[in-house]
Amino acid sequence: MAIDQLGEPAWSRDEIVDSVTEFARLYATRPLQNNQFGMGASHMFATWFIARHLRPSVVIESGVWRGQSTWLIEQACPQAEVHSIDLFLDRREYVSPRVHYHNIDFSEIDWSGIAGPDALIVFDDHQNAYNRLIYADWFGFEHIIFDDNYPPHAGDFYTLKKVFAGAGFGNVSSDDASQRYRSLSARATRKIGVLAQRFGAGEMAVIPQYQRDRVAANLFDAAFLKKHLRTYLEFPPLFETGLDEPTPKPLLDESWSDRVPDLYAERANYNWICYAQLNTRS
Ligand SMILES: C[S@@+](CC[C@H](N)C(=O)[O-])C[C@H]1O[C@@H](n2cnc3c(N)ncnc32)[C@H](O)[C@@H]1O
Known part of the structure; x- marks a missing residue:
């Protein structure tokens, strides 16, 4: 049976529910009322709650899009040093003077002096989550949120949920991105990204894979995750998603629908957002 939790959360369900009203007040002040192709209410809440709970001194965000999640991270962790990465930074509408922006892939940045057990990474870049964890581990990161965590046969990248299901990625036509980009090198996919950018937001539905994108169905990736992860949690949606x-x-x-109507309106916008904690090195 597929795994949907490893370890225990460092917070209780009551603590989560108790902070919804505060979040709803904050959410009403978000810079972009409609964040199409970006995080909706349930994922914004999950990210805000986890980030506030962990109190990281550094937050790295990969996948900025128009900047809504950058704003959220600043609200959750006002004291933290924030690094935000996107290959296409010119689409930002919210831009913060406090944030360090980067336009190269997470795996091509030297995080020495920045990485550490006190840092949090928020991946919302639709790239192979298994590879992302390996790079994060090598650099000594421990706390990671994967915004999108699609189940097998949905979504455009290899997620931890797919790993735990042994499903692989790119082997069926519904794994759309890998069918379209499977034979291309990283350089070529970056070029396609530039074209996609030119054609506008419609192309955001499928983001080219930066590195390896096809993964055969297997159980060993899940075995490695079980060995290297201390915690894996799928954060609950705010409401029934349908x-x-x-x-x-x-x-x-x-x-609750009348008390937090903005959150209720976005109830279907949910993708099993998850928190992963790598084993402590010290
Ligand atoms: C779903 S959007 C991010 C939404 C944003 N986090 C929000 O909620 O407002 C995904 C973003 O990932 C970016 N992206 C694609 N490949 C990337 C990569 N290799 N590294 C960083 N960002 C990447 C895309 O350009 C796009 O802006």
Whole structure:
């Protein structure tokens, strides 16, 4: 059976629910009312809650898009040094003078002096999550959020949920991105990204894979995750999502819909956002 949790959260369900009202007030002040192709309410809440709980001194965000999640990270961790990465930074609408922006891939940045057990990475770049964990581990990071964590046969990259299901990636036509980009080198995919950018937001539905994108169905990737992860948690959605695949039990019932209407309106926008903690090195 596929794994949907390893270890125990460092927070309780009551603590999560108790902070929803505060989050709803903050969410009303977000810079972009409609963040199409970016995080919606459930993922914004999960990221804000986890980031506030961990109190990292450094946050690295990969996948900026128009900048909504950068703003969120600043709200959750006002004291933290923030590094935000996107290959196409010119699409930002929220730009912060406090943030260090980078336009090269996470795997091509030397994080020496920045990485450490006190840092948090938020990956929202639709790249192979298994590879991302390996790079993060090599640099000595421990706390990682993967915004999108699609189940098998959905989404455009290899997620931890797919790893745990032994599903691989790119072997069926519904794994759309790898079908389109499977034979291309990283350089070529970057060029395609530039073209996609020119053609506009419609192309955001599929983001080219930066590195290896096709993964045969296997159980050994899951075995490595079990060995190297101390914690893996799929954060619950705020409300019942109406999605076909099962989700963790929603945090709120329908009686909350009038109290937090902005959050309720985005209830279907959920992709099993997860928190992964690598084993401590010290
Ligand atoms: C889903 S959007 C991010 C949304 C954003 N986090 C938000 O919620 O507002 C994904 C972004 O990842 C970027 N991206 C694609 N490949 C990337 C890479 N290798 N490194 C960093 N960002 C990448 C895309 O250009 C796009 O802006």
